[in-house]
Amino acid sequence: MAPKSLDFTEEFSNFVPEERNQAIVNTPFGKGIVIRTRNGDKKDVNNPETVSIREIELTDWTKPELEANDFKGGISKPHMLYSPTDFPSISPTVDDDVMTQFGRGKIVEIRNDDRNTHVVKLSSWRLAGRSSVFCYLTSKECTVMRPYRFYDMDVFEKVEHANDLKKDATSKFSSKDYDGALEIYAKAVDTVRYVQHGKDSTNELRADLIVVMITCSNNASLCSSKKKDWERTEKFAANSLVLIDALESKKDTSKIRKILNNDGIKDSQLFGTWKVKSLILIAKAQMERNDTSKAINTLKKALESISLYKKEGDNMSKQLSAQEKDIRRIRLECSQRIKLSRKIEKERAKAMFGGFEEEKKDFSEKKETVAKQTQIPNPPPPIRSPSEHLSEGDSSTTNTRNSTIEGPANIDVPSETKTNKRQSSKKKVVFADGTVPGSHFSLLQEFAVGWAAW
Structure with missing residues (x-):
């Protein structure tokens, strides 16, 4: 057997759950909601039936001295009323949930006629095809209920x-x-x-x-x-x-x-x-x-x-056309955002690697300048020998003596020089002693003649 301190059987034996349909009633202390109804053990002398105690949560309690005492830790406790009295319902209005003799429903209209007719749409009736059931009652036949949670x-x-x-x-x-x-x-x-x-x-x-x-x-x-x-x-x-x-x-x-x-x-x-x-x-x-x-x-x-x-003629065609315009507008905005993001990325890359690109550009410009300077546009003039100076008046001798200092192999020889070479190859000049102009022996001989004249 569990200890007395841990045995909660007696304490919760009279526990009653909250009612699903909770009426809103008028009490001497203001409006209240009937949370649950307890069947008491005591019996009235004049009434052999069991006395029912209604547990009512007061929502319009306005006495400040009692409200101040109920604040503990910033939380206000509801004011409860326990009474066997069956208090009357509050006056129903449009959109109120009510309980009738035909079931639960909602007031959709209150007519201004002799009976003050309340039109109630019953929600507890389930008919095929979503058909609704309406009943026409007086205010006394409608008990206002708390909306379902x-x-x-x-x-x-x-x-x-x-x-x-x-x-x-x-x-x-x-x-x-x-x-x-x-x-x-x-x-x-x-x-x-x-x-x-x-x-x-x-x-x-x-x-x-x-x-x-x-x-x-x-x-x-x-x-x-x-x-x-x-x-x-x-x-x-x-x-x-x-x-x-x-x-x-x-x-x-x-x-x-x-x-x-x-x-x-x-x-x-x-x-x-x-x-x-x-x-x-x-x-x-x-x-x-x-x-x-x-x-x-x-x-x-x-x-x-x-x-x-x-499709043409459909009720949704105009709305779909308007949505199509919205799609194209959003798509254009997406394209603009993509272009903008790419532009920002390029600017960031330029900010990070811009110095390297400038150095690379300067180096290429210097390289082109050096290449231009190293090019030789025309070959140097030929250096003539002393014999050419001595026989300056002899055209045949001048044309045949073309001993020059050879330049780079890639330099083109002028066209005039090529022509002279062709002519010299055709006409060979031989001195009286049998030597050819320009040979080693003729050069020495010319040098000796010049020295003797000097």
């Missing part, structure tokens, strides 16, 4: 709640309250994100769930783009695209797709405008995050979808 809702109520949130978020988006709209759109997505279908779930319900998931995810992505939150922009749009691609892969075999088509959501809207909207938002987020190559590929997919579902 997330964990209290079934699948139908979650989808319906998400659609209500979508309407509120759309009104905030229209007034350019992007923060408020994003918060509500995200809440709507979270409401139906992890829905567990049961046996009573219908294909119509699944179709409604897909629609609210796709539209709210795309709208949340659009709100994030308005706030320049590109990470969440891409994530929300990617969630929408996953659902669209999964539905598109099943093609004509999908029953949900047929239901959506019958509801007026054609393929040009489902796989056209909705899909293109997701792709455009993803591409824009990728571009803003400097991933332009992925953005261009994403835009190509969007153009492919437009080419498939853009």
